[in-house]
Amino acid sequence: MTVHFPFDNSYARLGAAFSRPTTPTPVAAPLLLKLNRPLALELGLDPDDLNSAEGAEILAGNHVPPGAEPIAAAYAGHQFGHFVPQLGDGRAILLGEVIDRQDRRRDIQLKGSGPTAFSRNGDGRAALGPVLREYLVSEAMASLGLPTTRALAAVATGEPVYRxxxxxxxxxxxxxxxxVRVGTFQFFAARGNDAAIARLAxxxxxxxxxxxxxxxxxYRTLFECVCERQAVLVARWMQVGFVHGVMNTDNMSIAGETIDYGPCAFLDTYDPATVFSSIDRTGRYAYANQPVVARWNLARLAECLLPLLDPDEKKAVETAEATLASFMEAFEAAHLDGFRAKIGLETSRTEDGALIHDLLALMAREKADFTSTFRGLGKAAESEEAEAVVRALFDDPIRFDQWAIRWRARLKFESRSPAERRRAMDAVNPAVIPRNHRVEKALAAAMAGDLAPFERLNEALARPFEDRPDFAEYAGLPPKHEMPYRTFCGT
Known part of the structure; x- marks a missing residue:
């Protein structure tokens, strides 16, 4: 065997309570559809070895490479607010961990690699569409600079799944x-296993x-750090118009990364009440609710950590509540700073919050496109003549004109030149995002055997902050839809 993974599996060493040894179930005809060569190099792997028949066998789960200790992790979770004491990896198997070229420990997991002890009568498999969706969107998030899980490869199995x-x-x-998820801690808290919670922490x-x-x-500092990372992560989601779709506690990574790309999507028309998930009938995980839900999830983590925060339960609760209060402060600061940058501000003034709020309210009222509005503001910041591009996005451009007068008055307090301001704004306002209609078109073609649209979209998303004439169509507005866009988890 020539494919080498330098495994060092710390999670498997935690003990039997944390996971179940699980061998991936072989598939009929593994075919490597897409390999992320730059990521392979980053992980210290040889992409040429992976891009082989042997590599496809490993990435599909047919062969377990030396040093791997495949496991399915145990966890619980609140799903749409309802607690399920045992969930776990039902269709994902952690092959092992490697130390990458930057001395960071990274998991390599196979998703869709067969049933596990936590499959709950499921087949443990994944369909091609959701696999390619997660590949596209997670890699787009990485290119946008957001903390995220990554996609190393997509492999066709040569077998059908029934959905x-x-x-x-x-x-x-x-x-x-x-x-590791919030739900991982909940699994042990539900069983009163304080020793396991401490070991996990x-x-x-x-x-x-x-x-x-x-x-x-x-442990208090741990909780504070987790809250801080989550606050910044959710703020950054909102700055690019990302809606996770299913922010259950088992879908919240303790590391502060975006994880589990199921019914996720990006805003086209700005509406803070936007919901993409077909199963979110109450709007629990709407765009504007994401910070509230994140805080709710962190409160569930705090409940698990109470025995570690202080032996006195009352003091432990006070500590947890104080940290949770700081979450919203951290989110609001990160949110405000991020949107300041999006409208070209590098300094802070008291009127900035109202200026940003009023723009977003105007965008919602006028049904303006989220990504195109902010990208257009960069052009307008460099040249007032370019303001017409932004005005055209509003049903009533006079209202935008009134806001723009205030915006330009605020810009006078900034020291950057118009060209410098444009460059700074373009660096945070993407020209290209995974537009929903583009993603669906690419997935439909792939399901019919044509990967060319997927490849081209993936290439367009790799450099989202650049204006590239060859990919201009990916920066264009979507067609008008009669029905709201909906996504599905694909499980």
Whole structure:
């Protein structure tokens, strides 16, 4: 065997309570559809070895490479607010961990690689469409600079899966800094296993938050760090118009990465009440609700950590509540700073919050496109003549004109030249995002055997902040839809 993975599997060493040894179920005819060569190099792997018949066998789960210790992780979770005491990896198997070229520990997981002890009568498989969707969107998020799991490879299985109808099957090789979730802590809290919670917390500190190890109260500092990362992550989601879709506690990574790309999508027309998930009938996970839900999820984590925060339960609760209060402060600061940058501000003034709020309210009222509005503002910041591009996005451009007068008055307090301001705004306002209609078109073609649209879209998304004439169509507005766009989890 020539394919080599330098595995060092710390999570498997935590013990039997944390996972179940699970061998991937072989598939009929593995075919490598897409390999992320730059990511393979980053992980210290040889992409030429992976891009082979042997590599496809490993990435599909047919062969377990030396050093791997495949496991399915145990976790619980609140799903749409309802607690399920046992969920776990029902169709994902962690092959093992590698130390990448930047000395970071990274998980390599196969998603869709067969049933596990946590499959709950499911087949443990994945359909091609959801696999390619996660590949596209997770890699787009990485190119946008957001913390995220990554896609190493997509492999066709040569076998069908049944999801209302027969669909082609596939396996996603996913990379993460870890797969520990809020729900992982909940699994042990539900069983009253405080020793396991402490062991898990120590593992997370060692792996993700080493600054907490030397703090007076390491577990309080751990919780503070997790809250801070989540606050910044959700703020950054909102700055690019991303809607996760299913922010269950089992879908919230302790590492502060975006994880589990099921019914996710990006805003076209700006509406803070936007919901993409077909199963979110109450709007629990709408765009504007994401910070509220994140705080709710973190409160569930706090409940798990109470025995570690202080032996006095009352003091532990006070500590948790104080940290949770700081989450919203951290989110609001990150949100405001991010939107300041999006409208060309590098300094802070008291009127900035109202200026940003009023623009977003105007965009919602006038049904303006989220991405195109902010990208157009960069052009308008450099040249007032370019303001016509932004005005055209509003049903009533006079209202935009009134806001723009205030915006230009605020810009006078900034020191950057118009050209410098344009460059700074273009660096945070993408020209290209995974437009929903483009994603659907690429997935439909792939399901019919044509990967060319998927490849081209993936290439367009790799450099989202650049204006590239060859990819101009991907920066264009979507067609008008009579029905709201909906996505499905694909499980």
């Amino acid at each position: 209302e109808k027969l669909l082609p099957g596939a396996v996603l090789a996913r990379v993460a800094s870890s797969h 120590d593992h997370v500190i060692e792996r993700h938050y080493r600054e907490a190890a030397t703090a007076p109260n390491p």
